[in-house]
Amino acid sequence: MNIIVCVKHVPDATADRKFEDDNTVDRVGVDGLLSELDEYAVEQALQLKEKAGDSEVEVTALCVGPEKAVDAVRKALQMGADKGIHVVDDAIAGSDAIGTSLVLAKAVEKAGAESKVDIVLCGMASTDAAMSVVPAMLAERLSWPQVTMASVIESQGDQVRIKRDGDTATEVIGASMPLVLSVTDQSGEARYPSFKGIMAAKKKPLDTWSLSDLGVDAGDVGLSVAWTEVEETTARPPRSQGEIVKDEDGSGATALTEFLASKKFI
Amino acid sequence: MSEVLVLVDHLDGAVRKPTYELLTIAKRLGEPSAVFIGDGAKASDVVDKVKKYGAEKVYVVDDAQIKGYLVAPKAEALQQLAEKTSASAILIPSTIEGKEIAGRLAIKLGSGLITDAVDVQEGPVTTQSVFAGSYTVTAKVTKGTPIITVKPNSATPEESEGAGTVEEFTAEVSDAAKGAQIVASQPRKASGRPDLNEAAIVVSGGRGTGGDFAPIEEFADALGGAVGASRAAVDSGWIGHAFQVGQTGKTVSPQLYVAAGISGAIQHRAGMQTSKTIVAVNKDEEAPIFELVDFGVVGDLKTVLPAATEAVNQRKG
Numbered sequence: 044m045n046i047i048v049c050v051k052h053v054p055d056a057t058a059d060r061k062f063e064d065d066n067t068v069d070r071v072g073v074d075g076l077l078s079e080l081d082e083y084a085v086e087q088a089l090q091l092k093e094k095a096g097d098s099e100v101e102v103t104a105l106c107v108g109p110e111k112a113v114d115a116v117r118k119a120l121q122m123g124a125d126k127g128i129h130v131v132d133d134a135i136a137g138s139d140a141i142g143t144s145l146v147l148a149k150a151v152e153k154a155g156a157e158s159k160v161d162i163v164l165c166g167m168a169s170t171d172a173a174m175s176v177v178p179a180m181l182a183e184r185l186s187w188p189q190v191t192m193a194s195v196i197e198s199q200g201d202q203v204r205i206k207r208d209g210d211t212a213t214e215v216i217g218a219s220m221p222l223v224l225s226v227t228d229q230s231g232e233a234r235y236p237s238f239k240g241i242m243a244a245k246k247k248p249l250d251t252w253s254l255s256d257l258g259v260d261a262g263d264v265g266l267s268v269a270w271t272e273v274e275e276t277t278a279r280p281p282r283s284q285g286e287i288v289k290d291e292d293g294s295g296a297t298a299l300t301e302f303l304a305s306k307k308f309i
Numbered sequence: 310m311s312e313v314l315v316l317v318d319h320l321d322g323a324v325r326k327p328t329y330e331l332l333t334i335a336k337r338l339g340e341p342s343a344v345f346i347g348d349g350a351k352a353s354d355v356v357d358k359v360k361k362y363g364a365e366k367v368y369v370v371d372d373a374q375i376k377g378y379l380v381a382p383k384a385e386a387l388q389q390l391a392e393k394t395s396a397s398a399i400l401i402p403s404t405i406e407g408k409e410i411a412g413r414l415a416i417k418l419g420s421g422l423i424t425d426a427v428d429v430q431e432g433p434v435t436t437q438s439v440f441a442g443s444y445t446v447t448a449k450v451t452k453g454t455p456i457i458t459v460k461p462n463s464a465t466p467e468e469s470e471g472a473g474t475v476e477e478f479t480a481e482v483s484d485a486a487k488g489a490q491i492v493a494s495q496p497r498k499a500s501g502r503p504d505l506n507e508a509a510i511v512v513s514g515g516r517g518t519g520g521d522f523a524p525i526e527e528f529a530d531a532l533g534g535a536v537g538a539s540r541a542a543v544d545s546g547w548i549g550h551a552f553q554v555g556q557t558g559k560t561v562s563p564q565l566y567v568a569a570g571i572s573g574a575i576q577h578r579a580g581m582q583t584s585k586t587i588v589a590v591n592k593d594e595e596a597p598i599f600e601l602v603d604f605g606v607v608g609d610l611k612t613v614l615p616a617a618t619e620a621v622n623q624r625k626g
């Protein structure tokens with residue numbers, strides 16, 4: 044079985060994230076890392092591999108992003124993925140989810156031409172764009188079913204069943220491979236790379252593909268042809284700190300109640 | 310005027326409030342047409358409701374053949390409707406399912422997609438809140454039929470009687486769209502409290518509750534609010550994931566948000582930072598949540614909240 048995990052390289056959410064003058068996300072000024080939510084996807088891919096018996100499953104980490112984004116692939120390799128693919132091309136810069144999903148789909152197809160891909164595993168959302176649409180778009184482009192937002196995954200033969208906490212119900216969803224799967228942060232903590240894993244990762248195959256390798260026309264992706272346009276980005280003024288009181292013998296509750304009454308919440 | 314399709318957000322035919330918000334927005338952009346994908350037998354009830362908020366047309370897509378499948382059939386139905394009506398925009402509720410329908414639809418129609426809008430004005434120009442609420446972004450779709458998913462509470466529903474002309478629509482659903490099957494579904498039990506997404510007041514508890522949510526729930530009830538939680542509380546199994554506020558839970562923007570026993574990690578802030586008024590109760594005066602608050606109490610939630618609950622109840626008489 045072949046699993047491709049889509050891993051995105053994102054600006055660190057705990058740093059001061061910004062926009063560039065062209066309103067694209069600043070991916071240079073802020074340290075980047077493998078999106079934490081994609082670590083859960085890598086973890087689930089590795090668990091599927093372990094459950095099936097190591098030798099039968101190959102896990103490939105796939106990332107679309109600039110030069111530095113290869114770090115996301117490296118991290119996945121350190122965690123235990125077998126192979127890496129980094130799609131990098133200047134023309135991709137500024138792509139929206141539509142463009143990104145096109146490049147990802149073509150990369151999956153190219154990988155699949157060598158050996159059939161059974162599962163494409165994604166995170167529930169990227170921590171920067173946070174759209175949660177790339178998995179659905181990928182499924183649409185590949186004409187595959189999608190089983191998304193999984194907290195529990197079970198697979199048997201070519202069947203996959205997931206459990207998920209939907210908006211209004213807890214559901215069990217089933218589909219047969221090939222399929223696109225996405226997992227939430229409820230699926231179980233991701234492992235840390237071990238020292239052995241870090242050393243082993245250095246020897247693992249890591250391919251770098253350009254758009255022409257994928258047969259994608261540079262004119263079909265990137266900022267200038269994105270199907271959406273950001274007009275303006277404005278930093279939200281920081282909230283100014285209000286009154287802080289120390290509770291002493293019930294004074295806190297009284298002050299709190301008075302504050303709420305003054306704002307007409309009571 | 311051109312039609313703006315609004316996908317009706319409903320639970321077994323019971324229309325949910327975001328539908329009215331979407332219809333209100335649709336009116337700014339063109340002529341609102343509601344699209345009800347559900348049990349045809351419940352359509353007349355739905356029609357009565359959406360009409361009141363300006364739906365000129367209501368497309369009824371009976372879902373008997375597709376309700377057991379995830380996302381893809383609904384995207385096909387919307388695609389066919391969009392093509393048939395030459396819709397000028399499509400508005401979809403920003404739920405997990407809604408966003409995924411929108412994603413597939415965007416590819417099918419060759420149209421740009423904007424997710425999680427918190428406002429939509431003529432153009433359509435959308436407003437989004439990004440990077441954990443630290444930036445506001447305005448954007449528009451430049452290709453195809455704008456598809457926009459809209460967050461709850463993005464507009465105040467305005468009543469305005471529409472014609473509500475009903476049109477049954479039979480969608481051609483491909484076998485390929487029936488790949489992901491809903492094998493079992495367990496509806497969530499109603500808590501009897503306001504819905505987290507819609508509530509004007511939210512009281513959330515975190516690790517600091519130590520697992521006892523009673524003070525949180527009682528304070529929420531005194532204020533008529535919804536209950537929320539941090540991921541630490543959810544991960545500890547103290548409360549269901551449906552109550553989680555934050556990056557990987559719900560984003561709320563109520564009039565009042567009370568964080569008790571919550572430190573205020575960036576991922577939690579992402580889900581509550583845009584609340585109008587923020588109050589925190591925390592033992593640790595250094596807790597980062599205090600940077601955000603309009604009012605903060607440094608103290609033990611286990612004594613402060615019950616005392617405040619009593620005081621609130623007394624004031625209400």
Ligand SMILES: Cc1cc2nc3c(=O)[nH]c(=O)nc-3n(C[C@H](O)[C@H](O)[C@H](O)COP(=O)(O)OP(=O)(O)OC[C@H]3O[C@@H](n4cnc5c(N)ncnc54)[C@H](O)[C@@H]3O)c2cc1C
Nearest residue numbers: 515516517539540541555556557570571572577592593610
């Ligand atoms: C990818 C990712 C996604 C995440 N998504 C989310 C998310 O959606 N939502 C979310 O909330 N978190 C999320 N987190 C987790 C987040 O980083 C924090 O770990 C979490 O919010 C901490 O929860 P907490 O504030 O309840 O716990 P803690 O950080 O442990 O804080 C507990 C607080 O309670 C106070 N306290 C203790 N006892 C009392 C008492 N008796 N009275 C008053 N105060 C008391 C303490 O002083 C402390 O400030 C995510 C993390 C990651 C990596």
Ligand SMILES: Nc1ncnc2c1ncn2[C@@H]1O[C@H](COP(=O)(O)O)[C@@H](O)[C@H]1O
Nearest residue numbers: 049050107165166168169174175176177
């Ligand atoms: N540039 C990218 N490279 C690899 N995977 C991606 C990329 N963008 C998005 N993904 C995958 O799609 C998921 C959802 O992303 P999004 O729709 O942007 O929230 C992520 O968790 C990743 O698994």
